[in-house]
Amino acid sequence: MxxxxxxxxxxxxxxxxxxxxxxxxxxxxxxxxxxxxxxxNYVEEVVTNTFFYIILALGLNIVIGYAGLVDLGYAAFFAVGAYTTGILMNLGLNFWLTIPIAVFFCIIAGIIIGGPTLRLRSDYLAIVTLGFGEITRIVARNLKITGGASGLVGIQRPSIFGHKLYQITDFYYTFFVLVVLAIIIALRLHNSRLGRAWQYIREDEDAAEAMGIDPVKTKLYAYMIGAAFGGVAGAFFAVKMTAISPETFAFTQSAMILLAVILGGMGKIPGAILGAVFLVFFPEIFRSIGQMRMLFFGILLVIIMVFRPQGLWPERKS
Structure with a gap:
């Protein structure tokens, strides 16, 4: 009773x-x-930028939070998606047709980086992913098709149902829809058989392999899906900005996305969202105090990591 x-x-x-x-x-x-x-428009721009980082954080969260891998070059996938869309649109292809192509190339990039290296662990994997991110940026800076150091300019804005996406409000709602779709996909993945396999590998790779899970193939899926998220975000980033350059995809960009995932709480969708919101909004709120805001930002990060080492929204252990 x-x-x-x-x-x-x-x-x-x-x-x-x-x-x-x-x-x-x-x-x-x-x-x-x-x-x-x-x-x-200023507030809309800040929130739209937040939506953009949420998509990237959710993609990286699949790699780091779900599968427990290390990726210090996630901006490379974001760059591949942006450059693929920019190049194809400058060649006259419709924007909406460039998206699956951008995702395809990002998945190929994920296979290229993941296939030979996913047998590595910890620091070694971190060094490889860092190198991949820098290689991608340097290649983009030296190829003629990518515009060299100047990047690509004059990328046309897309249209949907006859309406051209031009105003910041248009991109605000576009990125909001993308965030909703990204959350749904991330949630379904987390609750799927593949998501559970990622969690087993994250907790104990040897035990997961003993259970019949192929660790290399399963981790490769994480890289591929995470890369697809970055590709979609990069494609929409290219048409929103109408110009992209190699310096946009520097290591600091990868570090900021990684910071959003760790700060929010690895493995949790609300954590990735909260981390991205904090990452974008805090510097904007204190923009009036100039460069000093980054000092306060760093101090606050240290305080959060001391008192909330698992992140602002940590994963609940069952």
Whole structure:
């Protein structure tokens, strides 16, 4: 009898928590949808930039948070997607047709970097991914087709249903839709058989292999899917900015995306989102104090890592 009552209480608590989260999520979505109606272009630009980093953080979270791998060159996938779309659009191809091609090349890049190196672990894998990111940037800076050091300019804005995406509000809602799709995909992956295999490998690769999981193939899937997220983000980034250059994809870009995942909490979708929001909003809020804002930003990061070493939204251990 006592166990039955306890089970009912826990069930009611979970249902109540689910309802509360549902209401909070509905309110948040409503605020995000209506925000452009009550704010200026500057706020829209900041939030759109936040959406962009959320997509990248969710992609890297698959690699680092789900599979427990190290990637210090994630901006390389973002660069491949952006340059693929920019080059193809300058050749006259429709933007929407460039997206699957950009994703394809990013997946190929993920296979190239992951296939020969995923037998490595820890520091060795980190060095390889760092080198891959720098190689991609240097190659982009020296090829004529990528525009060399000057990059690509004059990338046309796309149209959807006859409406040209030109105003910042257009990209605000476009990136918001991309964020929603990225969250849905990340959530489905987390709850899938592949997602559970990633978690087993992350916790104990040897035990996962003993259970019949192919660690190299499974980790390669993480790199491929994470690369696809970066490719899509890069494609939309290229048409939003209408110009891209190699310096946009420097190591600092990879470090910022990595920081968003670690700061928010590796392995958790809300953590990646929260980390990206913090990463973009904090420097903007304190922009009025100039370069000093980065000093306060660094101090705050140290404080968070001391008191919340698992991130702002850590993964709950069952």
């Amino acid at each position: 006592g166990n039955s009552v306890g089970l009912k209480d826990r069930l009611k608590e979970r249902l109540g928590g689910s309802k509360t989260r549902g209401v909070a999520l509905a309110v948040l979505i409503t605020v995000v949808v209506l925000l452009p109606l009550v704010t200026n």
